Amino acid sequence: MSDRYAIINSSNVVENMVVWDGNLETWKPPTGYTAVEVEDNVRCGIGMTYNSSGTGTGDSNDNMWIIPPDKIKETNQT
Numbered sequence: 161m162s163d164r165y166a167i168i169n170s171s172n173v174v175e176n177m178v179v180w181d182g183n184l185e186t187w188k189p190p191t192g193y194t195a196v197e198v199e200d201n202v203r204c205g206i207g208m209t210y211n212s213s214g215t216g217t218g219d220s221n222d223n224m225w226i227i228p229p230d231k232i233k234e235t236n237q238t
Contacts (some may be wrong), residue, residue, distance in 0.1 A: 164204075165195040166225075171211045172224075198225075207231060 167176040168191055180187060181194065189195045194212035196212075198204045203217045204225045219232050 164198045164200070166193045166198050166204050166208075166210065168196055168210050174204065174206050174210060176206060177204070201236045 161165050163180065165180050165182075166174045167177050167178060169175050170192055175193070177198075178195070182197070184196075196210060201229065202225065207228050208217075209226040209228070211221065211226060214222050214226070216223050217225040217227065219227050221227065
């Protein structure tokens with residue numbers, strides 16, 4: 161089974177999203193990047209910041225997936 165993963169750079173910013181089975185023998189993120197599994201019910205996308213100690217999606221620093229300030233209005237309209 162394949163799941164969604166966010167590809168995180170060294171600044172904890174999502175640079176890409178992939179569908180992957182998590183098997184490091186068949187694929188692994190490029191050097192300097194980390195793959196973080198994203199649960200099915202969670203909104204996450206390119207440009208968001210990852211906070212491993214947070215929860216949910218939003219615009220505050222206590223969220224796990226932090227929406228960039230310039231994208232908040234766009235996100236709330238959809």
